[in-house]
Amino acid sequence: MNATARELAIAIERQPASPPSLTQWAADSGTSTRTLLRRFRAESGCTVAQYTLRVRMRLALKLLDQNVSLTDVALQCGYRSTTSFLAAFRRTFGAPPAAYGYAFNEQPE
Incomplete structure (x- = not known):
């Protein structure tokens, strides 16, 4: 992967909840957004959006393992609501967190 x-x-890994602006990132690195996106995909094998989703889902699994509430998991992973987090989780893993043994209680034990 090139430096940029x-x-x-x-x-993205440092701040998955608020990844950098691609337009600003490209401008700061002296390249176009399209070139940045092309390089990222060529070198990582996925789009920036796919990469961000993977990082967020890894973080979500880690937080769920620590019994963090679904609301807090959603917010820490960059989702505006628990509902949008659950939809992304289901699209990614094919089932909701409960299917993997994660409880839906809102208060950690």
């Missing part, structure tokens, strides 16, 4: 694409991936 690698740095973008690191930035």
